Amino acid sequence: MRRVLPPLDSLWTFHMVAQLGSLTAAAAALGVTQPAVSKRLKDLEGRLACALVQRGVNAISLTPLGRRYAGELRAIFAQLEEATRNLGGEAAPLRIRAYTTWALRWLIPRLPRFRASHPDIDVEVTTSTATVDLAREGVDAAIRTAPAARRPAPGARPLQPVMVAPFAAPSSLPSGAARRATDDPLLGSKVRSGDWRLWQDHHGLPAVSPLLFESTTLAIQAAMEALGTVICSPAFVRDEVRAGRLISLGEAPLPTGDRYWLILPRGRVRPALQIFANWLMEEAAAEEETSIDPVRGKNPCQG
Incomplete structure (x- = not known):
């Protein structure tokens, strides 16, 4: 069966951008450069064949599909973090x-x-x-x-x-x-x-x-x-x-x-x-x- 799951680092990067509302803030939280964050977002959008963010001159915002996807990812990552804590x-x-x-x-x-x-x-x-x-x-x-x-x-x-x-x-x-x-x-x-x-x-x-x-x-x-x-x-x-x-x-x-x-x-x-x-x-x-x-x-x- 063909896998459709994008790379985890791209998903986490989009999750952080959605949470923080800024490429700059996400880059700082992830410890990478802003161009690296931007590239991961573009790669993710290319794999999903849809736009997740709208890029402005000095700001970005989520598209309707991006907001829905961000909400689903937030719940998934919360479950992963809870499972990881339970392993502790x-x-x-x-x-x-x-x-x-x-x-x-x-x-x-x-x-x-x-x-x-x-x-x-x-x-x-x-x-x-x-x-x-x-x-x-x-x-x-x-x-x-x-x-x-x-x-x-x-x-x-x-x-x-x-x-x-x-x-x-x-x-x-x-x-x-x-x-x-x-x-x-x-x-x-x-x-x-x-x-x-x-x-x-x-x-x-x-x-x-x-x-x-x-x-x-x-x-x-x-x-x-x-x-x-x-x-x-x-x-x-x-x-x-x-x-x-x-x-x-x-x-x-x-x-x-x-x-x-x-x-x-x-x-x-x-x-x-x-x-x-x-x-x-x-x-x-x-x-x-x-x-x-x-x-x-x-x-x-x-x-």
């Missing part, structure tokens, strides 16, 4: 991608419990706010926020709801003063830049723009240095509140309408990842049932 054995560390603050203040403090129960499973945590492609980036699972009513990916599992409330350093408030969220400069993060506006709208407060830091972790630190009032999840500052480094401004946490989601790969999930996913779901559920707001004695996941 179950002893390979789990690679989890998450937001910096969630990883630092929620996940990592709980990992000792996971290690105690599953000492044979190692977990590596990396952080990013960018959209993640599990197969292309070699990540086993990711944590992302999205509206509670809309899954960010097929098969995504819901974790805890995103709740927010204001917190400030005791030293930033005059002795005996009423504790209000609007007394100091407002602090937030670029990742969740709209949380203060949600709070203001909910409480009928005038719109005041916050100072936005690169991450919620930085905004929390700024609040502890008495630079203002931070809005964040009560779970992120529970230890600081108990230690008296931050105080809650007496307001019940506000549901934002978002939720943290656990994104898993499509298809077969290796046993170690399934164990971790189940544990993560249990930890999130336990927090939702037992977390207590330090001021009002309320469950912050219930508002």
